[in-house]
Amino acid sequence: MKKLTYILLLLTFFAQGQIQKPVVWSSKVEKISDTEFNLIMNATIEKDWHVYSQFTPEDGSLPIVLTFKNSKGNFKLIGKAKESPYKKHFNEDFGVDEYYFENKATLTQRVQILNPKVGKIKVNIDFQACKTQCINDNVELSFDIPEIKSVEATVVPPVVDSVKKDDSAKDSLIVEDDSQLKKAASASVTSPVKEEKKGLWSIFILSFLGGFAALLTPCVFPMIPMTVSFFTKQSKTKAEGKRNAILYGISIILIYVLLGSLVTGIFGADSLNALSTNVWFNLIFFGLLVFFAASFLGAFEIVLPNSWANKVDQQADRGGFVGILFMALALAIVSFSCTGPIVGTLLVEASSKGGIAPIVGMVGFSSALALPFMLFAMFPGWMNSLPKSGGWLNTVKVSLGFLELALAFKFLSNADLVLQSHWLEREVFLAIWIVIFGVWAVYLFGKLTLPHDSPLSHISVGRLFLAILVSVFTVYLIPGLWGAPLKIISGFPPPMSYSESPYGVGGSSTGASEELPEHAHYGPHKIIAFHDYEQGLAYAKKVNKPVLLDFTGHACVNCRKMEEHVWSKSEVLPILKDKVVLISLYVDDKRELPKNEQYVSKETGKEIKTIGNKWSDYQITRYKNNAQPYYIILDSDGTDLTDQIGYTPNAEEYKKWLEVGISKFKK
Structure with missing residues (x-):
């Protein structure tokens, strides 16, 4: 029995220490006419993993992004890439609907050839795959285009996508493997018909x-x-x-x-x-x-x-x-x-x-x-x-007017989220809804009359009940200004991350920023965090505390779940605030590195251009792992004190792992 336990532990450790490649891509070319071709990209996805569609809404998980190389003068894209059917699921952590593939996916991009001798078309595919952890990967596919005699333009109906594309780019590693492809190709496809x-x-x-x-x-x-x-x-x-x-x-x-x-x-x-x-x-x-x-x-x-x-x-x-x-x-x-x-x-x-x-x-x-x-x-x-017939008919009509007005701001919020202009952040949106539903309640109580209303000597029982219901809903919205999740209307207001303060109105502590160490930021639950490895390590050495190294991502679902459901626990949060120095490295940070800091990875051979590329490459190079969330406890010199762990939804288990690392640091 003990031997079996040791074998299982060894296998678990081995699995966590490997580069995971749950998605295998293949390509083929389909001729439409003398100058038009369909570039077909097939993804075979391991069981229990899923890949997010290129059309998954903003503020959710990272979508597929297609980047075609050397298109100028050689070919042009006709519309956007079409996708095979995907599944839809509401993500409570991000507050948006997400679209994703299971088992396999097909993307088809139509192109028109401008240069008859183009020969090859290459595309870089960035994507996020998730299971209990998330991986940001990319792969380059090549399409062989036969030489054509002429490139006279033909009219082709535009290919229209189903949801707006997010044009952000991602980073990670993937290797094509024919044996994996054949093995995974037998997996059944989950139909999105339901x-x-x-x-x-x-x-x-x-x-x-x-x-x-x-x-x-x-x-x-x-x-x-x-x-x-x-x-x-x-x-x-x-x-x-x-x-x-x-x-x-x-x-x-x-x-x-x-x-x-x-x-x-x-x-x-x-x-x-x-x-x-x-x-x-x-x-x-x-x-x-x-x-x-x-x-x-x-x-x-x-x-x-x-x-x-x-x-x-x-x-x-x-x-x-x-x-x-x-x-x-x-x-x-x-x-x-x-x-x-x-x-x-x-x-x-x-x-x-x-x-x-x-x-x-x-x-x-x-x-x-x-x-x-x-x-x-x-x-x-x-x-x-x-x-x-009577005045109650106009009451129904006016009530519909209030509902239409409230719904209108959802569309204005959509536009604001796409532009990322931050004009209609969560607090402003909720304030508008509170006023609209509050005025509706006042109207239903008979304290406000509008142009087509009949004289009102009393209100009916039905109108009174509706007034009470609207009043209760209005009061329910108010705590949202202080950061309450408001699950009943989840998906209507902007997500929690899109707000003036992630802690709600009055949730931010005035003057607290003056106490922050240099280069530090407030992370989840006001935990002091560093987003640069060297800066965080220097501070840990200064205060003589161990480091909790957190490989994470802005669009990592399970990272948010760990922060919201494990880090927030009373037995875990004090440890994170007082006993360790948190260094959170975002592998999907799209800010570009200064030119003198950009390099080519020795491990993967890829160009490292962004901050996210840098931390992803660091994780792959040092730990041979590319999944998030991923946690390690280090001493102030950067030496590992614990085994690495990933998504750990059990707070007690996560607490014990933290305590092991802290006790080793003290020794």
Whole structure:
């Protein structure tokens, strides 16, 4: 038994001390025409590992980045590289959706040849692979391009990506190995179909609720009894009345589905997703939603030309299915002042999903809108159970206006995050939401009236309950200013890292920076940290403390998990603050080294140009490891005192490892 234990420990240590290469790349060329080729990059990924898509949103894990060499005068890229289907997962640590591949991935870049003798095209692929640790790797692939007789330009449809590309670069090491490729090629592929269906279902449900909300507005609700009355009086028999009611509902659905199809057809199924992450389109969406919100709040009415309604109404008198279809179109036009903002908002939201999401959204919206008209026309007796029209309809409309206004700032935040302008950081975003929902609560309590509100002598029980719910939500948001995670709205405000202070308003300690040692910074939980090895080592020697060397990354998920769930523990945090000197070396730091400090790695043969390159190369050279997080305890001369460890989610185990290193230092 003891021998088996020793063998397992030896294998564990050996595994931690090796350069890990969980991803193997291969390449091939596919001819499209005399001057166009598809460059196909295939990645085979070891089991339980995953690689992040080139389209994973900013502030998340590091995406794939493709850098094509010597393109000027030789070839040009047609659009962006297309990807095989990826999976989607919300990352609570970064507060964003992430896109990633399991088992294998394929990227296809179309190029047009400008120089018939180009011969080869080379691309550098930077990527991040994660399991319990993360590895920042890169590989260079080469594509053999046959010599062509002419390079006359041909028109090729642009290849559009699904999400905006992050153009940052990464660093690390990877080696192609045919045996590994063949072995891993047999791995099964996890289909993203379930994830895609889940996204479409969420769009459908959201749109269905939007249709129900539209039904409860002053432009639509009063039309229910009018429409039902028309069918009951004009139909010769009950059967005919029910048939016409069903046709009317189907016509409403067809009209809105046609609208969703037009949006998809005009912009393209895939390009909608790309547009949703574009700075300018986010700003346009922000402006549109503010415009819609102002309309709902009573500033003005959004109406289509009266001539349209008159012409359509005339066609509705023709009878038969065509007449019913025009009746449904008349409903859509007359109610546009209430339904238009909701439809516009739903189409904007659906665009973030891409594909057929706008069509699915319109199916959901129109189904909720059409269903009551159909049911009440089929069963007129139910009309007696409907509440009477009144001021409550405008309350619904105004409430939708507040929701639209709050949602608008999500799109403004998206644009700000892409630009990294820091105009709408987390605290400002939350302050805006607190004010919007606070004013909505005041309105619901009847302390604020807007242009189209009726005189209010009292508020209903339903309105009171809604006012209380909105008030509770407003109060819930307030601690977010002091750094509370606000998990209920996770993904809507900017991430914690994108804030004026990582500790929230009032969380920073005034004057504390004066006590910081030279070159030091505040790390997680206000732990004093150094980001340069030599500077940190010099300070450790000065204060006679051991060093906790932390190889980490800005986009390392498990690094954040260690900091948030292990370092924060009461039994661990005092050790990190008082008994060691923390040196955190970020292997994905993209700041360029001074020219005189740039070099070529003796270990990997790669050019070391950035600070992240430098620390990654140091980790690979000294410890033969390229995964993060990665921890070692050193003495003040830089000698290792402990074995290296990686991701260790058990706080007690991590504490014992720290104590072993500290006790060795004292000896």
